[in-house]
Structures are given as structure tokens and as C-alpha cells.
Amino acid sequence: MLVDGGAGQTELRPALPGRVAESAAPLGTALPGRSLHTRRQARWSRRYRAVLITADALIGVVAGIVMLVVRPGEDLPGSPYAWLCAALPLVWPLALGFSGAYSPEFYGTGSEEFRKVARGGLLLLAGVSVISYGAQLDIARSFVVFTVPSITLITLFVRFFARKWLARARRHGRCVKRVVAVGRDAAVADLVRRLQVDRYAGMEVVAACVTTPGAAARVESIGVPIDGDLDDVVDVVQRRNADAVAVTSASETAALYLRKLSWQLEGSGIELLVSPGLIEIAGPRLHIRPFVGLPLLSIEEPTFSGWKRVLKGALDRFGAALAIVLVAPVLAALAVAVKLSGPGPVLYRQERVGASGRIYTMFKFRSMVDGADAKLSDLLAQNEGNGLLFKMRKDPRVTRVGRWLRRFSLDELPQLFNVLGGSMSLVGPRPPLPHEVERYDTSIRRRLLVKPGLTGLWQISGRSDLSWEESVRLDLRYVENWSLALDLLILWKTASAVLRSRGAY
Structure with a gap:
């Protein structure tokens, strides 16, 4: 049973909205015509x-x-x-x-x-x-x-x-599971979009069964056919030669529906995947535990203190110190290049918001002309981003050297000194600006529970190509599921993301 968790898979079981199917196949009855396809997928x-x-x-x-x-x-x-x-x-x-x-x-x-x-x-x-x-x-x-x-x-x-x-x-469409998505229009559309972005998960939605087939424009707009309602799932699975059924979450419960659906799929080799609606919580924080004979989903509290945080801080400072020593010649060469690129300081200093809302000064190599911040108001009409971020692929304020620095994220290297000083971490959420934080709602403010990072899930997932909502989702996923293993995995993948320079502008 699989559910996206950032960097991981977890087993989740919540509830489904809508009607409960009145008829179910006899207990243990498998879908006909499934053996060949199941064997092919297993091979x-x-x-x-x-x-x-x-x-x-x-x-x-x-x-x-x-x-x-x-x-x-x-x-x-x-x-x-x-x-x-x-x-x-x-x-x-x-x-x-x-x-x-x-x-x-x-x-x-x-x-x-x-x-x-x-x-x-x-x-x-x-x-x-x-x-x-x-x-x-x-x-x-x-x-x-x-x-x-x-x-x-x-x-x-x-x-x-x-x-x-x-x-x-x-x-390229190989080694994937063919999935039928089940649930409300909006929830199914969200599931499809996530699986389309995270294609490495190996799940392809081939059809959908929704509570109101006549009002499922969101699903159809992203290219997934509506093949029926909640009573038609078994027929759709057989007709579409699917390997799994993914049931999306909702506020209403329909345990009887899930029970009968699991009976209908029993013996067919088809997986029944159920999303709990806890998109940003995954990994070891989720457990199925029996309480008085009733299986319940147990959610452990995230870890924001203790020995793991102490160890993370020590590894951050040691890693930053080691990196500074190793790349000192590169830092010196880049500083000379920035100085020769035009008038202005080598380092760009900007106030950012760190853990618990503390303001700190972040360092970067200057990649724009001197006084670029004062010219921002003239470019707001050309903003290509959404949410609270300003994005512009061909920003006229960026220098020639700065464009090259940004392409390979070399302008971020001075942030190693922020990590060494303790205001940042090697891995964490994107460092926000004070005016962004002022507009945060309660959920987004959870990004401030940990130190911002030199790199993070946003860095290895597309950087500036990400929408505001997607970058927030990735940051919250990191905050909720932080671990040393996840940090090491992100650091490993950062090198590949930087060399590909995807989303860097």
C-alpha cells in the first residue's frame, strides 16, 4: 500500500466518501481474466x-x-x-x-x-x-x-x-502500475497531478470512478477518462486491465464500501491503495495500531528537539567548515569574477527569517546589478510566479556572471558561513523573506519550526520551476518528516540537480 511521502513510501488507510455499493462479489471471488496481466506485471x-x-x-x-x-x-x-x-x-x-x-x-x-x-x-x-x-x-x-x-x-x-x-x-512508461482512482472529483484530480509529477513512483492513472461522473471536469481536464461512479470500480478495473485501485480520502467515512471493495478485489492480485488525506505526513511517523480490536492510524509527533537535532546541528557546522576549506579556491575565484562583473559589493546581504521567526542576514554572491532591489517595483507586472514569490526567467537585473552563477547555484556558496554560524542548516526549507512571512497562514508558518536550508526538497525538485503551492508542500513535507537519512539523501541528490541546472534562473 503506497502513498507519496517525499522522499518515501508509507502504508495508509483512511476513508472514502460517497455511496456504498449495494452489491459485492462473493467473498474470495477474484476478477475474471486477470491472471495473464498479473503474471506479466509480476515478471x-x-x-x-x-x-x-x-x-x-x-x-x-x-x-x-x-x-x-x-x-x-x-x-x-x-x-x-x-x-x-x-x-x-x-x-x-x-x-x-x-x-x-x-x-x-x-x-x-x-x-x-x-x-x-x-x-x-x-x-x-x-x-x-x-x-x-x-x-x-x-x-x-x-x-x-x-x-x-x-x-x-x-x-x-x-x-x-x-x-x-x-x-x-x-x-518512459515501463515498469509501472496501471491505477484506477476512486473518490471525489477534486481529490482524484489532486492524486493524478501528484502522480504525474512524481513519475518515479511507477503509478499511472488510466481511469477514474468518481462520486458524481457528470461533474468531474477537473479530472477530465488533466487527461484521465471518467469511467463510472463508485459502484463501477470492479468493472472498470477489468476493462482497463488495471493493477491497482487508489481510493482517495474525504471528510466522510465509508468503511463498508472499502470492505466490500476489498472483498471484490480479493484473489485478483490487484492492490487496494487508500490515501488518508495526510499528504505531508509519512514515513516512520505513521503506524497502524490495534486498539481494543479496532485498527487505528497512529500519528507520532514530529521531532523538533532532542539528541537528533543536536547531532544535526553538529553535522551542519562540521560539514560547512569542511566544505569551506575544500572550496576556498573556488570561493576566491568567484569573488574575483563578481567584482569584475560591475560596480557593487561582492557579497549580497539580505534579511531572511530563520527558525522560530528570528531574523538573520543571509549571504550570497551578488548576481544582479547594484541597487537591483530598488528596481523590483518596475518589474512586478512581468512576474511569472504565483503566490508570494517573484520569478522572472529573463530578469534584466541579472548580470552575465550572475546568470552563470545562478545556473549552477554557485551564488549560494557563501551561505556556508550562515550554516557555520548556526542561522541556517545544510538541509531545510527555503529561506523566506520577512514580507513573505507576514502573509503566511497558520499551516505555512510551520516552515519556521526548523532552520532554513542551503538545499532542500525544493532544490532537488525543480527550484524556480515549482509553483508556490508546490514549494510550500515540499517544505512542509520536509518539516513534518525530517530525519538524518532524509538529509543525507537530499544532499546526495543536490549535486545532480545542480549539474542539470533545471529550474535555475
């Missing part, structure tokens, strides 16, 4: 899993050979160390399998697959340590401090490149 998943297992086994082979080369002679033949080297191509995939790293629901989206690979490494390490200690075996310390971390890291790289291939295939 690509099985092949993908087979490729991952083969790659992991090869990693084990190479690691075993390296271990034997490092400690030859006295451990051969028949020593526990030699047996471990020989068994590694089998043991490593088994450890990953037990940790859930081959689960199809995590293919291509979210960070859970990477977490499960890391858990596989911990499981292998724990298993070997327990066996070695219990049986008094002589296992080299190099296996603990070098081999397991190395094969875990290499496997993470393999998963990353496998995801790149899968995302590319899904952009």
Missing part, C-alpha cells in the same frame, strides 16, 4: 529482484576473495575464516532478504530500501559476531571494521544506480 518485479540478488551475490564473491587475499596461508583450508569467505556470496543476500531489502513495495521510491540495506549490514555483523563468540571461532577483526561496512556501502551504491535505471524506465 518485471521478479526480474528486477533477481538482478539485485545477483549483484549482491557478486559483491559477496568479490568481498570473499579480497578477504582471502588479505589473510592468505595460515587460515586455509577449512578454517572458520575461510568458510566465512566462501559463504559470503550466500550469506550477504540472505541477510538483506531477512531485513526486507528485496520487498517490491520499496522499489524506486522513498529511503526505506536504503535503510533496510543498512539493517542487513547490521544483521550480518550481529549474526557473525554471535556465532563467532558462541562457538569460540577465530574471525578476523578486519571483517567487522572493514568488510561489512564496505559491502554495505557498495550495495547502497548499487541500489542507487538500480533506482536510476528504474526511474528512467518509468519515465
Whole structure:
């Protein structure tokens, strides 16, 4: 059961509006004519899993050979160390399998697959340590401090490149699930738009069943045909050869409808996906828990303090200090280029709003002519953005050097000093201007619960190409679901987003 969560997938189960179907197929009755298509969809998943297992086994082979080369002679033949080297191509995939790293629901989206690979490494390490200690075996310390971390890291790289291939295939319409969306017109349209943007999720809406088919202009306007109402779902699934049914959320509940729909789909191999309407809350904060025999969706509070925040702050400052040292020659060269581009200061200083509404001065390399802020009022009529942001693809105030700096986000590098000083974080929401914050409503003000970031979900998702609503949604998703793993994933993807220079102007 999948629901978009920013950087992740989660399992969600809420309620559906509308009429309850009066008739349902007998319990356990599968849809006719489904076996061939279900097998065809399963084949690509099985092949993908087979490729991952083969790659992991090869990693084990190479690691075993390296271990034997490092400690030859006295451990051969028949020593526990030699047996471990020989068994590694089998043991490593088994450890990953037990940790859930081959689960199809995590293919291509979210960070859970990477977490499960890391858990596989911990499981292998724990298993070997327990066996070695219990049986008094002589296992080299190099296996603990070098081999397991190395094969875990290499496997993470393999998963990353496998995801790149899968995302590319899904952009071309392969390795996707055909989905029938069910619910109200507005909710279905919102679901379709999100899946069209996040094509890497591998879900394609091929038809919709809505509560009022005669008034579903929003869905039809984005190219999805209306094939009936809530009573027609099973027929539409069969006619459209769909693989999943996605039920959107609403304020009204219809548990009986969902129950009967699940019975009708039972045995067909078709997934029933249900959105809870908690778009920005996902990942480990959501759990299904039984209370007095009744399954309820439990939502944990987001973490805005504690040791994780302390660790994040320490990593921010250490990372910023290290980056400043490494890119010092680049900073110096860029400063000279900006100085030669025209009159005005090298650094542009601007007041921004940080965590808890505190005002701080943000640094950037100047990319516009001196006094550009005073000329903004003359360009407001040409604003290409919406919401609270001013956007203009060919802003006449931008210098030639500034346009190049913006293309690769090099003008943002001085913000490393903001991170070092503690007013910003390496990863976080987009730093807002004071006049923007004055117009925030209660929900958008949640962006101020954490420090703004040098990069974030907005940076890796399109930058200036994003609408105001989309940028807010991404920032809120980050605030609600922050984790160190998500930060590392965003930092990794930032390099690719900057090199592509998509949405940079």
C-alpha cells in the first residue's frame, strides 16, 4: 500500500466518501481474466529482484576473495575464516532478504530500501559476531571494521544506480502500475497531478470512478477518462486491465464500501491503495495500531528537539567548515569574477527569517546589478510566479556572471558561513523573506519550526520551476518528516540537480 511521502513510501488507510455499493462479489471471488496481466506485471518485479540478488551475490564473491587475499596461508583450508569467505556470496543476500531489502513495495521510491540495506549490514555483523563468540571461532577483526561496512556501502551504491535505471524506465512508461482512482472529483484530480509529477513512483492513472461522473471536469481536464461512479470500480478495473485501485480520502467515512471493495478485489492480485488525506505526513511517523480490536492510524509527533537535532546541528557546522576549506579556491575565484562583473559589493546581504521567526542576514554572491532591489517595483507586472514569490526567467537585473552563477547555484556558496554560524542548516526549507512571512497562514508558518536550508526538497525538485503551492508542500513535507537519512539523501541528490541546472534562473 503506497502513498507519496517525499522522499518515501508509507502504508495508509483512511476513508472514502460517497455511496456504498449495494452489491459485492462473493467473498474470495477474484476478477475474471486477470491472471495473464498479473503474471506479466509480476515478471518485471521478479526480474528486477533477481538482478539485485545477483549483484549482491557478486559483491559477496568479490568481498570473499579480497578477504582471502588479505589473510592468505595460515587460515586455509577449512578454517572458520575461510568458510566465512566462501559463504559470503550466500550469506550477504540472505541477510538483506531477512531485513526486507528485496520487498517490491520499496522499489524506486522513498529511503526505506536504503535503510533496510543498512539493517542487513547490521544483521550480518550481529549474526557473525554471535556465532563467532558462541562457538569460540577465530574471525578476523578486519571483517567487522572493514568488510561489512564496505559491502554495505557498495550495495547502497548499487541500489542507487538500480533506482536510476528504474526511474528512467518509468519515465518512459515501463515498469509501472496501471491505477484506477476512486473518490471525489477534486481529490482524484489532486492524486493524478501528484502522480504525474512524481513519475518515479511507477503509478499511472488510466481511469477514474468518481462520486458524481457528470461533474468531474477537473479530472477530465488533466487527461484521465471518467469511467463510472463508485459502484463501477470492479468493472472498470477489468476493462482497463488495471493493477491497482487508489481510493482517495474525504471528510466522510465509508468503511463498508472499502470492505466490500476489498472483498471484490480479493484473489485478483490487484492492490487496494487508500490515501488518508495526510499528504505531508509519512514515513516512520505513521503506524497502524490495534486498539481494543479496532485498527487505528497512529500519528507520532514530529521531532523538533532532542539528541537528533543536536547531532544535526553538529553535522551542519562540521560539514560547512569542511566544505569551506575544500572550496576556498573556488570561493576566491568567484569573488574575483563578481567584482569584475560591475560596480557593487561582492557579497549580497539580505534579511531572511530563520527558525522560530528570528531574523538573520543571509549571504550570497551578488548576481544582479547594484541597487537591483530598488528596481523590483518596475518589474512586478512581468512576474511569472504565483503566490508570494517573484520569478522572472529573463530578469534584466541579472548580470552575465550572475546568470552563470545562478545556473549552477554557485551564488549560494557563501551561505556556508550562515550554516557555520548556526542561522541556517545544510538541509531545510527555503529561506523566506520577512514580507513573505507576514502573509503566511497558520499551516505555512510551520516552515519556521526548523532552520532554513542551503538545499532542500525544493532544490532537488525543480527550484524556480515549482509553483508556490508546490514549494510550500515540499517544505512542509520536509518539516513534518525530517530525519538524518532524509538529509543525507537530499544532499546526495543536490549535486545532480545542480549539474542539470533545471529550474535555475
